[in-house]
Amino acid sequence: MIAQKNPSSDTFIVIHPLDDAPEVKRTGEHLGEMEMTRGVRTLLLVLRGYLILMIALLGYHILDLAGVFSRHLHR
């Protein structure tokens, strides 16, 4: 409820969201995991692989920038 109109006097009452009565939300608590097509599932699997690869690459780059590999070579 944002505002209620008073039909007899053309006035509105505006209520702040924090003062308003709680409304029923679509929380999806009863739904569990999303139903996905095979295509979407494959896409997410590819995405998972891509992210793991890129994070490994980032880890390598950071260690490289920190001089871990060059120090190792100098020994």
Place this chain on the structure above:
Amino acid sequence: MIGNNLQSAVPGRVVNSARKQRILTFLMVVGPGLIVMEADNDAGAVSTYTQAGAQYGTHLLWVLLLLLPICYFVQEMVARLGIVTGEGHAAMIYRRFGSWWGTFSLIDLQVANFLTLVTEFAAISLAMSKLGVSPLIAVPLSAVALIGLVFTGSYLRWERIVIGLCLLDVAWFVMAGICAPHWKDAAIHTVVPNLPKGPISSSLVFMIIAIVGTTIAPWQLFFQQSCVADKRLRMSDLKFARWDTMLGAIFTILVGGAMILVGDAAYRHQIPFSDPAQMAADLAPSVGPFVKNALLLMMVNAAVLGTTAISLSSAWAYGEVKGWPHSLHRKFKEAPGFYIVYGACVFGAAAVVLIPKVPLQLVIVSVQVLAGLMLPSAIIFLQLMLNDRQLLGDEYVNRPWNNWVNWIIITVLFLLSLLLGAQVALPNLFPAS
């Protein structure tokens, strides 16, 4: 009298026209959209935008204009999701995509956020040092103030203070005006995509990616959804939440543009760029002490805004996933886990900055790359959730045009993410300068 009965029953305000009702409702709803956008103009953004101006003048202003609709469309989706479900982003990913993706998103968010917070405190340290205040005083004091900001147990108090800090950013427009840019060139470079003269160098590509990465960050998705849920926005507030998001997007892009124009002053005076604080000091003889002091103070303001928003996004996300009470309405003893995560983020990052010889460059690179990696995949989840009819029903799912826009955004972000990965793996992909 129905009106009088209503007035006595609910704590509302009476107005006498539909127009006033809309304006007042907007003023009550405004906050999460403005804050999430303006907090994104954090210390990293100040550094990136001023560097873009200092190195390339006004040539990259068009990138910001392109990012305006992207910012709006992405954040509108999280606002919608937050209002309809009343839950945060981390909770929704856990519930709808399972524990692997839930854990991955949470860990990635926490790591990227913590590293970003380190850069925020580094900026506070840098700027306050230039103003003559020791980092040993400035950093702990800022951390304590940031803790005090949220520990009041009042969402509204936090929101009002943070909106005030956001509005301080109009100082960037004053600074840009004093720097007297070539307005005609700036206007042309804003609406006509163009690149600086010379070959496409590695630093130019990095700069464009950095502008994109700093304008749309993964924490923003988590922050705004949790924020609208904490503010208990109603489904009937959605229209006003969209205006709030649009207002925030326009304001943040204008402020970002002003930062580029301030950096452009260094470009025109041929001042080499090392960091924004040094640039402020170097600019003083050319544009006066006001710009120097204002720039340094605005750096601190940007870092404070970024820190409170990013730490809250971490605390909300952690609280949602762990099932802890997680709200700014609650006092510390009612939601200890939530406040402890917030405090740990703030104090942890502040402590890291005070460690002598901390490798800040490594931190900055890690932040940029982690955010660049996380963003496209985060938006894919957003896209899937916004097409989830079981969850949102027909009324709130994306329309076909929404989906087209979002897939274009995802494709562009993925290409930039791949380019970033390629740059990291093959540093000689583009000429050095």
